[in-house]
Amino acid sequence: MNWLTNAAHTRWLESETDALLDFASGSLVEEGFAYLSTEGVPVPSQGSHLWLTCRMIHCFSLGALLGRPGSATMVDHGLRSLASHFHDDENGGWYAQVGPDGPMDDTKPAYAHAFVILAGASAASAGRPGGKELLEQALTVSLQRFWREDEGMVVESWDRTFSELEDYRGVNANMHTVEAYLAAADVTGDDAWLDRATRITRRVVDDFARKQSWRIPEHFDSDWQPLLDYNMDSPSDPFRPAGATIGHWFEWSRLVLHVRAAWAVRGVAAEDWMLEGAQALFDLGVAEGWDVDGADGFVYTVDFEGKPLVRERMHWVVTEALASAAALYRVTGDANIAAWYQLWWEYAAVHLIDTQHGSWVHELGADNEPSATVWAGKPDAYHAVQATLIPRLPLAPVLAPALAQGMLDTH
Template sequence: MTWLGSRTHAEWLTAETDALLAFARSSRVPNGFGYLDADGAVDPGQPAELWVTARMTHSFALGTMLGRPGYGPLADHGVAALRGAFADGEHGGWFSAVALEGDGVPDDTKAAYAHGFVILAGASAAAAGRPGGRALLDEALAVSERFFWRDDEGMAVESWDRAFGVCEDYRGVNANMHTVEAYLAAADVTGDDVWLDRAVRITRRVLDDFARANDWRIPEHFSADWEPLLDYNRDEPAHPFRPYGATVGHSLEWARLVLHAREALRRRGLDAETWMLEAARELFDRAVADGWAVDGADGFVYTVDFAGEPVVRERMHWVVCEGIGAAAALEAVTGEVRYEERYRQWWDYAAEHLIEAPGRWRHELSAENGPSAGTWSGKPDIYHALQATLIPRLPLAPALAPAVAAGLVDNRHPMP
């Protein structure tokens, strides 16, 4: 039997989508959305993070486009916070963190990673027709164009100080990966293919150059001249955003994103470059070989070194979510049964180990699949899990929000 494309599985995914959205409602704070603890309450010790508020805004915009009452106002609240409390009216761009309420700014740096999610939030709010959504998208793209995109490199820089006067020497692939996601959505919402072109340029360099040269393990960390720093953070291997070594989940995420980019090119009548499907296959296979159940228990290890040996063995929920998305995308392109089999296996794992109740996902487990919080405490947001419930039900292009807006849910394959 198959799950992908079946009505009964789509019904289960729908129920989990709704449960995740309901769980996230409690994240609302005056200045956007807060970081949720293990019980699903806002952690008062954490500020309002830009990446959390932007990802929640994106999620609630999807919710309202799915026809669920109550999520449009939450998306509007997120847009207002992004155009208000988080926006730097003096220097432009968005603060990395603000107080849950009031005027405090505990982190005034300007980071490409979080700015990519502001683009995504704006694109999703615009696709949903929410007030201020298109203005937010246009503002975010202008900031990205001016400060983060480097046309001569075909990549985005990592971060700046508040005044956009000092650029960090470090360059990171994680920030560029989410810039690709954001640019693909922006291309569909604006109709401007410059964003698709830039998404493809980043993807080509990261995968057809960096990953291919390292046996399809993606170097994450680079100098300002894009020289790989393979020992970066060796002394802090479980860092949540810059871990040492190769990050298994990012290989799966890139495997999906390159197929989104490939399909976006095809939809526009452009040639899909031959390396794109090859890269998706190789990244997927490398991630499975290096990361899945390699130490005696099911689950993906977080990171490996460049010989493929596990470094951080904790299991992160988002890695399984990206595996689910990548398997669904590869099955859609190739029709190969092995991807469907992995897809079912990883949902079974999620149901057994990660989903403690509908909509309540444990974000980190130990190597034995017990409780852990070494890298991620609590249940910060629903972005990865929510997308895992939607990607299998949608075509690879347009991007998620424009596809939902166009009524393409469950038009991935003919439904038997």
Template sequence: MAWMGSPAHRRWLEQETDRLLAFARASRVDDGFGWLRDDGTVDDARATELYVTCRMTHVFALGDLLGRPGSGPLADHGVAALTGAFHDGEHGGWFSSRTPDGPADDGKAAYAHAFVVLAASSAAAAGRPGARELLDDALAVSLRYFWEEDAGMVRESWDRAFTREEAYRGVNANMHTVEAYLAAADVTGDDAWLTRALRITERVVHGFAREHDWRLPEHFDPSWQPLLDHHKDVPAHPFRPYGVTIGHLLEWSRLTLHLRAALELRGRAAPAWMLPDAVALARVAVRDGWHADGASGFVYTVGFDGRPVVRERMHWVLCEGIGAAAALATATGDPAYEDWYRRWWDEAAAHVIDPVGGSWWHELDADHRVSRTVWSGKPDVYHALQATLIPRLPLAPTLATAVAEGLLAD
């Protein structure tokens, strides 16, 4: 019997959702949500990160929609942090990180601002107070400072006053902007956000990825010319690693299918390239990344020749594999993707889920020992919690709206 259609498997997913939510609750700090160590306590030596606070706000909004007591007040705490401590009342936008003394990094990054939109969208879907106003502000900032109409993409980052922008463009920030715009389109009912998400996806997936045989370049100059050697000297960079990021091929595959379903749900014709491109991305990710060095698991990155570069196993890559497999199984009906899905949950159970300390190990080496070359601790539960929900939901609408509409499979 297929796991995805099994009530018993869905009960297991629900239990894992609750286990992750329980671990995440300890992350609350005065100015948002802090970075969790391996044991689930907050690392007080680290600044509070905007993107982590946003991810946890999104998670607790989902928890509230799932009827988990205590989640709603935590989502409210996140909204308060985003309208208060993290918000730049002088110049607009949100600080990248902060300490109790004020901003630690006052730059304005598209990556983190995309998560503000996602957090606000999920909290608004949950009906949390102040969330819709936060969403309207976040979308206005995104449109004014990050969206480039001519390019159909978003800029990377600015200084605090939005006067100097970085001479770099990145696919990672655009990927999470697609995720955020899909959620915003569901909550606001404004299809312009869906159209922008489609423009980004078409340029990245049907353009950059296809042109490079599905080994997607991540780094570009301001004219959107690829920088294939970027960070070759620091290949394990946490946000801008050298080469091809396997997890992003899987994530783009899944997001393309969510976008395709969202277009069809609204009665819009989805471009014919979307399904075959999503399949191609996932298949190259598996070919190049899964068991690429003889050991089980996905490597973090490969070069443009397909050879492993950073061999560490990141939990988020496996989560995106699970999500992509579930999305592909739903979109195609092909039982091969159910096989992927089972194999990757088996990998998670064998090596990545921490049944003793809670949550998932964020990084392992090729021998499945806990490693900290890129990530330390267990900072948030965003990727893992979504991996427990995606198999139980339709491809559209997005997670929070789907749960709010009662579409979660029992």
């Protein structure tokens, strides 16, 4: 039995999408969307993060496109919060974190600004007022402040006034910029965004990853020289962990296939490295991430010889593995990939899907019991929501534009 071609499994995916959106609806607060506790209650000390608020706008835009009543109201609330509480009217861009009394973190990170683009693209796809305008504004900020044409990458983070740029360069921010630019290309019809997404992807996968036996370096200096020992004194950092991050291998594997499919629908032949890289990253993620220490689950990070560094199991790694498997199966039809897909959903159902409080347990220890070494609470529905939808959609266009074009369950 192949779950990826099973209509009953598709119905189960739909019910899980609904459950995740229902849990996420508890995150609405005045300033945007809150960081939620394990029980689904806003955590006041966290305020509202830009990346989380934008992810929720994206998720509820998907909900609106799926015909879920109430989702459009959530999107509209999020758009208003970006225009008011988050937006820096004096300097441009959006604050990284806000609370009832104003900015809690007034820096301007590329990572979070990529999600502003995604939020705008998804809201525009859902036909929400202000979505298109947000997308145009966010793309302008991205080009002016973050994109470097000569490097084919984005820089990391600015101060409030866009006058001081951090020396660090990160692949994580570039990964989510690829995701955002792919959506922008589909929504605007401007293939310059697809060109930029392809340039980033080519450099990360066909250059950085290939040179490290496909173990993607995450951290670089301002000249894009890898910093392979970065954060070794704090290896479990939630955004900049030491070593190589297993979940990102799966995420890049899928993004490569989105890029490849986007060119295909435009009549452009795929470049040879695309499928090679997608397959290599997937295979290495399985080999060095899954069940490598005697227990089911993916370790968080490994060193550049493939040995585990942080053994905690993050829910988002499983969701990205599931999404990557669905994407790669779409391209290859490989039965072994379908078998991994089924096994990982089984693991998620047994260990991660929280039938008591809702949503997914965000982190497990090496013993597969709840842990909070890296992530406390349940701030994020985005990864899991996407894992329930990617198996039901084509690789191009990406999620929200595909739903807007009526492509659900048509591939």
